[in-house]
Amino acid sequence: MLVTGMSLSGENLLAVGLGILTRILLPGAIGLLLGNRIGLGMPFVESWARHEPVSRRFRYAAAGTLIAGILAALLYQVLDYGVFRAPMNSQFEEAGIPLPKEFLYSPGMGFLASFQAGILEEVFFRLFGLTLLAWLGGTLFHDSDGRPRLAVLWAANLVVNLVFAAGHVATASAWGWPMTPLVITRGMLLNMIGGLTFGWLYFSLGLESAMLGHFLTDVVFYTLLPLPGLPASDMGRVLAAAGVGLLILLALAWGWRTLRRESRLVTGGELIK
Secondary structure (H helix, E strand, O other): OOOOOOOOOHHHHHHHHHHHHHHHHHHHHHHHHHHHHHOOOOHHHHHHHOOOOOHHHHHHHHHHHHHHHHHHHHHHHHHHHHHHHHHHHHHHHHOOOOOOOOOOOOHHHHHHHHHHHHHHHHHHHHHHHHHHHHHHHHOOOEOOOOOEOHHHHHHHHHHHHHHHHHHHHHHHHHOOOOOOHHHHHHHHHHHHHHHHHHHHHHHHHOHHHHHHHHHHHHHHHHHHOOHHHOOOOHHHHHHHHHHHHHHHHHHHHHHHHHHHHHHOOOOHHHHOO
16 A cells, blocks of 8 residues: 655654565565575566576566456456446445445556555565465475476465455455455455466566566556546547557557567576576
């Protein structure tokens, strides 16, 4: 969540410092240490530090991440409004609770929140949590190179994302949403879509791709999709919706074209070396 209205008192600065230490620095350090042992981590940053060329591998990963991030956001939107939103709103009305906002943030604030989520949550849940579980599972089930088997990585991804989704459900509860089976199911399922996608990007392409995919998913959902609701006139909303739709289609087309072109020259194994 974005922190607003915080005074620069000693107590607040100490709380911020402890939060950075416990949520970013310490988990990140543990994740990098363990990830280095099992082939997980930040391959593009590491290659850059070694002065190795990464442009082609980066384009391949960026294109795949772009497609995955956008599709995750669109699937989230379709399931939310096609399956859950109407019955959930009925429950809210029956309970006398104000209907939840269609989007949590304004487009500008949503853009900023996307940066925060893409960094903080990926460091804690993917770099730390998924890596720790994969390392533990890999001590029993690993390949000849010591890398955890694919089944271990997916099992770790599933377990971590159950916690990831539950945390978002707990946030909804703190907002005052009633914890009915429908609300809990919605929160768990929709957040698992994104979380499993980011975990797959992490162990397939690296933490940079997981961060980018998380950022893109949130930007589409919290920045692009709310834009058509801003104009006051019907024509303005139609034009805004058309513009957002065209932008998403162009991004997907570029991603697909780039992925096909680069996949002829870059193998999956080379991406994580």
